[in-house]
Amino acid sequence: MPWPFKRKSLKQIARIEITGAIAGGTRKRVLEALKTVEQKKFPVLLLRIDSPGGTVGDSQEIYSALVKLREKVKIVASFGNISASGGVYIGMGAEHIVANPGTITGSIGVILRGNNIERLLDKIGVSFKVIKSGPYKDILAFDRELTEPEKTILQELIDTSYQQFVETVAQSRKLDVDVVKSFADGRIFTGEQAHNLGVVDRLGTEEDARCWAAxxxxxDPEKTKSFTIEEPKPLLSRLLPGNLM
Structure with a gap:
């Protein structure tokens, strides 16, 4: 005999918020939250993104997990004040994307920076003795200039990651790769411009995204509530009164 009552989560919208720089901690928290969405059988996920970006690998892992979850759950992303670079990469894991007209987004590209303080070290009389297993083991060392072969290696690394980013946007947004490359040069643009470019589907608020998800x-958008999935607090903090923490 079937159970006469539906699981409460079947009537709710799961909500996950991604804020700040994307790094290992973000990845761990979001992947756990996505598991909760699947385990509790939420029918739809509202993904709120307010991030300037972050590390490539962490962004890719979250994106891949979202794509896998889409086999069972509808996903709508809402871009907040800023959803750029890695924030865009993660957003590509959603089926539908909503952005405010003034959202700062874009910055599709990859960057790697290193510092060279060789002249400063020379002035204060500091030098380093380096013993290494191969010619490129200390690539990006701060006490010397990059060699031409090192520049080539790093540029190839950046180009490969960039191509992965472009292809992800093209596949997700159903755009030609060359079209994506025409605006994927690191520039930032508004949500309205992103809509014109085909990077987002609609202009609107998080509330608009929530209604669409429902x-x-x-x-019923008027009756359906969203349930924000947050990282569980330590047992001690849950037992102690809020004013003691």
């Missing part, structure tokens, strides 16, 4: 799975 409609996608046949829920």
């Amino acid at each position: 409609e996608l799975v046949g829920l």
Whole structure:
């Protein structure tokens, strides 16, 4: 005999918020939250992104997890004040994207920076003795200039990561790779410009995105609540009164 009551989560919108720089901690928290969405059988996920970007690998892992989750759950992304670089990469994991007209987004590209303080070290009489297993083991060392072969290696690394980013945007947004490359030069643009370029589907607020998410799975936007999935607090902090923490 079937259970007469539906699981509460089946009538709710799961909500996950990604804020700040994307790094290992972000990846761990979001991947755990995505597991919760799947385990509790939420029908749809509202992904709120307010991030300037972050590390390539962490952004790619979150994106891949979202794509996998889409086999079971509808996903709508909402871009907040800023959703750039890695924030865009993660957003590509959603089926639908909503941005405010003034959202700062874009910055599609990859960057690697190193510092060279060789002249400063010379002035204060500091030098380093380096013993290494290969010619490129100390690539990007701060006490010397890059060699031409090192520049070539690093440029190839950047170009490969960039191509992965471009292809991800093209595949997700159903755009030609050359079209994506025409605006994927590191520039930032507004949500309105992103809409014109095909990077986002609609202009609107997070509330608009929530209503769209509800409609996608046949829920009443006026009655459907969103449930924000947060990282569990340590047991001690849950037991102690809030004013003691």
